[in-house]
Amino acid sequence: MADIPDRRARRRAETLEEILAIALEVMAEDGVAGLSLSAVARRLGIRPPSLYKYFPSRHAVYDALFERGQRAYLEAVLRGAAGAEPGLAAMAASLEAGARWVMANQALAQLLFWRPVPGFEPSERAYAPALAVHDHFTALTSAAIERGELHPDAASEEGQALGSSLIAGLLSQQLANEPGAAFEEGRFTRWVARLPGVLAAIYPPR
Amino acid sequence: MADIPDRRARRRAETLEEILAIALEVMAEDGVAGLSLSAVARRLGIRPPSLYKYFPSRHAVYDALFERGQRAYLEAVLRGAAGAEPGLAAMAASLEAGARWVMANQALAQLLFWRPVPGFEPSERAYAPALAVHDHFTALTSAAIERGELHPDAASEEGQALGSSLIAGLLSQQLANEPGAAFEEGRFTRWVARLPGVLAAIYPPR
DNA sequence: TAGCTTAGGCTATAGGTATTAGCTGAAGCT
DNA sequence: AGCTTCAGCTAATACCTATAGCCTAAGCTA
Numbered sequence: 001m002a003d004i005p006d007r008r009a010r011r012r013a014e015t016l017e018e019i020l021a022i023a024l025e026v027m028a029e030d031g032v033a034g035l036s037l038s039a040v041a042r043r044l045g046i047r048p049p050s051l052y053k054y055f056p057s058r059h060a061v062y063d064a065l066f067e068r069g070q071r072a073y074l075e076a077v078l079r080g081a082a083g084a085e086p087g088l089a090a091m092a093a094s095l096e097a098g099a100r101w102v103m104a105n106q107a108l109a110q111l112l113f114w115r116p117v118p119g120f121e122p123s124e125r126a127y128a129p130a131l132a133v134h135d136h137f138t139a140l141t142s143a144a145i146e147r148g149e150l151h152p153d154a155a156s157e158e159g160q161a162l163g164s165s166l167i168a169g170l171l172s173q174q175l176a177n178e179p180g181a182a183f184e185e186g187r188f189t190r191w192v193a194r195l196p197g198v199l200a201a202i203y204p205p206r
Numbered sequence: 207m208a209d210i211p212d213r214r215a216r217r218r219a220e221t222l223e224e225i226l227a228i229a230l231e232v233m234a235e236d237g238v239a240g241l242s243l244s245a246v247a248r249r250l251g252i253r254p255p256s257l258y259k260y261f262p263s264r265h266a267v268y269d270a271l272f273e274r275g276q277r278a279y280l281e282a283v284l285r286g287a288a289g290a291e292p293g294l295a296a297m298a299a300s301l302e303a304g305a306r307w308v309m310a311n312q313a314l315a316q317l318l319f320w321r322p323v324p325g326f327e328p329s330e331r332a333y334a335p336a337l338a339v340h341d342h343f344t345a346l347t348s349a350a351i352e353r354g355e356l357h358p359d360a361a362s363e364e365g366q367a368l369g370s371s372l373i374a375g376l377l378s379q380q381l382a383n384e385p386g387a388a389f390e391e392g393r394f395t396r397w398v399a400r401l402p403g404v405l406a407a408i409y410p411p412r
Numbered sequence: 413t414a415g416c417t418t419a420g421g422c423t424a425t426a427g428g429t430a431t432t433a434g435c436t437g438a439a440g441c442t
Numbered sequence: 443a444g445c446t447t448c449a450g451c452t453a454a455t456a457c458c459t460a461t462a463g464c465c466t467a468a469g470c471t472a
Contacts, residue, residue, distance in 0.1 A: 008440070008448070015449090033239040034324030038429065049431075050450055058430065115382065116322035118237030161379070161393045162404075169375020173367070176321065187367045198368075201407045214419065214469070221420090244458065255460075256421055264459065 016054055018044060020068070023061055027107040032116045037061070059120050062111065067126035069108040074129040076101035077136060087147040088196040091140040095167055099192045100183050102171050110175070113168065137163065144196075145205075154203035162202065166195055222260055224250060226274065229267055233313040238322045243267070265326050268317065273332035275314040280335040282307035283342060293353040294402040297346040301373055305398045306389055308377050316381070319374070343369065350402075351411075360409035368408065372401055 022040045030036070037058055041048040055061045080097020084090040102109040110116055112130075138160065144150045153159055174181070174188035183189050191198075228246045236242070243264050247254040261267045286303020290296040308315040316322055318336075344366065350356045359365055380387070380394035389395050397404075 012448085031322075031324035033322060036429070037431095046449090047451065048429090049433095049452085052431070053449055113382070114320060114322070114378070116237075116239060116320070118240035157393065158396070162397055165375035165379045165394055165397070166372070167375070168379050169371035169373070172320070172378050173371045173374050176319070187363065188371055190364070191368055191371070198408055202404055218419080242458070243460095252420090253422065254458090255423085255462095258460070259420055262460095 012054075019051065019054055019061070020064060023065060024107060027065075027111070032107055032110045033118070035061070035117075059117075062117055062120045063123050063126050065108065066111055066122045067129070069105070069112045070126065070129035070133075072105070073098065073101055073109075073112065074133050074136075077133055081136070081140065087140075087144040088149045088200065091137070091144060091199075092193055092196045094136070094140060095195055096192050099167070099171060099189055103174070103183055103186070103189065106175060106179060109171075114172070148205050149196075150200060151203040151205055154199060159203060163199060166198065167192070170195075218260075221250075225257065225260055225267070226270060229271060230313060233271075233317070238313055238316045239324065241267070241323075265323075268323055268326045269329050269332050271314065272317055272328045273335070275311070275318045276332065276335035276339075278311070279304060279307055279315075279318065280339050280342075283339055287342070287346065293346075293350040294355045294406065297343070297350060297405075298399055298402045300342070300346060301401055302398050305373065305377060305395055309380070309389055309392070309395065312381060312385060315377075320378070354411045355402075356406060357409040357411055360405060365409060369405060372404065373398070376401075 019040060022043050023035055025043070026039050027035050030039070035058070037051050038048045040061075041051050044051075055064070077094050077098045081090040081094035084093035102113075138155070141150065141155050141160070141163070145152050145155055154163070170188045170191050174186045178186055178188070181187070181189070225246060228249050229241055231249070232245050233241050236245070241264070243257050244254045246267075247257050250257075261270070283300050283304045287296040287300035290299035308319075344361070347356065347361050347366070347369070351358050351361055360369070376394045376397050380392045384392055384394070387393070387395070
């Protein structure tokens with residue numbers, strides 16, 4: 001009773017997970033915008049309309065994936081910083097952890113950061129973790145400034161814009177040009193570890 | 207006779223142009239991957255199958271747009287550099303001209319640089335101008351090095367990777383976050399003019 | 413000018429997609 | 443034991459790309 005509080009709900013949750021996992025498979029094969037509910041249903045062994053018992057629309061599937069993706073990315077970025085000395089070292093660790101996550105979850109990353117699906121706009125709820133990621137990097141920047149590793153201007157709006165563009169640029173280039181390369185060998189990902197140094201060169205302390 | 211060498215061919219070419227122009231409109235409204243030949247036919251006032259007299263497939267339309275886009279971008283980038291002093295000044299002018307082109311042709315730029323259409327791979331012919339763009343920026347870098355504005359390492363593979371990531375990052379962030387902003391006001395595009403300075407900070411001469 | 417060719421439109425059709433409506437059997441609850 | 447509800451189903455609508463084949467008029471040629 002308390003052991004199996006709601007059998008049906010559990011089975012339902014399992015099926016839901018299965019659907020999302022298959023959707024990721026399909027996206028990895030056919031591209032993010034190429035996700036087809038019919039293909040998902042086929043692989044799951046049911047008819048397409050039955051999927052609508054779980055998600056009200058194709059966009060709802062994207063939204064669920066978007067939310068899980070943002071959460072997972074946030075967690076990766078936070079865990080990356082956790083073990084490191086605060087300041088630029090933590091920033092380097094966090095950026096690298098995030099970049100590794102992106103390279104390991106390319107289809108999902110494209111959905112999160114490039115919005116390649118025509119009519120899809122994530123819900124506020126799904127977008128929330130992205131704000132936490134932003135706050136996290138703002139905090140890392142502030143810590144680096146306090147430690148005298150960066151000029152205070154690095155925390156300005158323009159500094160944040162440049163910082164986010166740096167990592168976004170490296171990853172978008174890596175995904176577009178060498179999606180299969182290992183993190184250590186990627187022409188672009190190899191720069192990730194040096195990104196805090198780049199930032200320090202542009203915003204030298206004092 | 208020599209005046210109107212082939213009337214039919216001219217009309218055909220006109221219709222072809224019209225189709226591509228409408229396709230751009232549709233892409234701007236419904237997203238790059240949301241291009242529908244039926245919508246194009248509807249706006250042109252013909253039935254969808256008639257479009258196949260002009261293009262053998264939807265991908266062929268993308269390919270024609272891709273080629274024209276690459277050509278136009280190449281021209282923008284070359285013209286930008288043309289009036290400027292060689293070296294970093296020319297690089298700044300060229301980057302800015304390219305960035306302005308991207309912001310003015312967002313749908314096309316997404317097709318060119320982000321490949322958001324599931325099965326679409328541009329033909330070699332359509333891709334050719336992209337190689338010229340690459341060569342152009344390599345030449346600009348070399349000139350800057352010769353003038354003592356950059357360290358020779360800027361011409362290395364890793365230097366080129368960073369340079370292309372810098373501009374790609376700024377533009378992808380601008381398009382994703384403030385697609386409607388004017389070039390001068392964009393939080394990210396405002397960095398474009400300072401990009402050569404950034405490069406010089408990372409690869410200081412001597 | 414008369415006749416032939418063909419480009420560029422059309423309809424019909426096949427097979428794919430998302431989505432809605434409504435039926436049904438069985439699982440689970442009371 | 444009976445009731446409820448859930449999770450599947452089929453059928454149908456309204457799109458989409460793409461192919462096959464018809465038909466007309468524009469344009470070329472004898």
